[in-house]
Amino acid sequence: MGKGDTEPTPTTTAYRSVMEEYGYEVGKIIGNGSYGTVYEAYYTKQKVMVAVKIISKKKASEDYLNKFLPREIQVMKTLRHKHLINFYQAIETTSRVYIILELAQGGDVLEWIQHYGACSENLAGKWFSQLTLGIAYLHSKGIVHRDLKLENLLLDKRENVKISDFGFAKMVPNNQAVRISPSYRQMNCFTHLSQTYCGSFAYACPEILLGLPYNPFLSDTWSMGVILYTLVVARLPFDDTNLKKLLKETQKEVIFPSNSNISQECKNLVLHMLSQATKRATVLDVIKNPWVIKFQTEQPTNEIRLLEAMCQPPSLTIHQAK
Incomplete structure (x- = not known):
């Protein structure tokens, strides 16, 4: 939040507190997708910066939530390679899915x-x-x-x-x-x-x-x-x-x-x-x-x-x- 920002909306607070529960301090937005937003975050337990993709279940299509997203998570769990973004964790709540990924700090x-x-x-x-x-x-x-x-x-x-x-x-x-x-x-x-x-x-x-x-x-x-x-x-x-x-x-x-x-x-x-x-x-x-x-x-x-x-x-x- 910038200095001039108004009070955080309930949704912002909701996901920040979910993230904090798991040990992530959410920072600035680094990307936007069709159904989600990617934030930079600090993982306090391991003292590393990560990327957090937050997908809103309200905005996402049924097809994406039921077919593509589970497939994406399943595929990423099996991958470990120095030229692929690493997957760390997926967290699901009633309204959102949080995907924690390796942060690439040099942009695209x-x-x-x-x-x-x-x-x-x-x-x-x-x-x-x-x-x-x-x-x-x-x-x-x-x-x-x-x-x-x-x-x-x-x-x-x-x-x-x-x-x-x-x-x-x-x-x-x-x-x-x-x-x-x-x-x-x-x-x-x-x-x-x-x-x-x-x-x-x-x-x-x-x-x-x-x-x-x-x-x-x-x-x-x-x-x-x-x-x-x-x-x-x-x-x-x-x-x-x-x-x-x-x-x-x-x-x-x-x-x-x-x-x-x-x-x-x-x-x-x-x-x-x-x-x-x-x-x-x-x-x-x-x-x-x-x-x-x-x-x-x-x-x-x-x-x-x-x-x-x-x-x-x-x-x-x-x-x-x-």
Whole structure:
């Protein structure tokens, strides 16, 4: 509360006292979502700063409260990775859900680009290789993010990427994740199809825009392509103000500004991710890409091993596509 503020409203007091009961001192607002507000808070028991996402049950839709929110909490509980925002605790009361998360103090990558413009290729390489490690970890666990965008890439105080917002994340059932499908180049692991449209149009792959069942692993890599393009060019590759135009643009090869000094290796990687589904890079292709490997602080052997294992289902579970 600022000095000139009036008396706190009963609701403000209510959630502050709930938070205090659990040992959290709530500070300033650091973000707003459709159904909730994110605050900075101090966790007195561990003496650390955290982020608290407060979701109002009155404002949230039934679908969100009954389907997406429980799924988000379930997914986050299983995740532990240096490039993913850590989940600490969920607290539910009759009127609200409180989600306690790791605090990334450096803001988000979208704000960074809006402030400083295009990244140098070295910085883009650092951030993109960190994003790749985080997504490789997710995909190797059969989890898809489905809402990758610049504002969901947060930065810690050392400017390392932390992937956030698992509101649309989904655990793909194992038996569905291991079917051979010729259309996805025999990538057994990445053949589950989703029906739910998630995310933002500017980051959505053409099959989503066309309303077709889509492969969520490949929709994540398309969004990664949009992210890498935007890091090095400082604008989105596709104009999302007009859906018809957007659809046309996403079906063609993306164009880089003629005056940019982006390396061909980087451009080729973007083109491989922003391809039609049958030719699109999987995260396994991305993590093995020489341009990405150049920026890894250590060889991602563990991630590669896990992804490759996921792509080798036991022969008994293979259903040859008719």
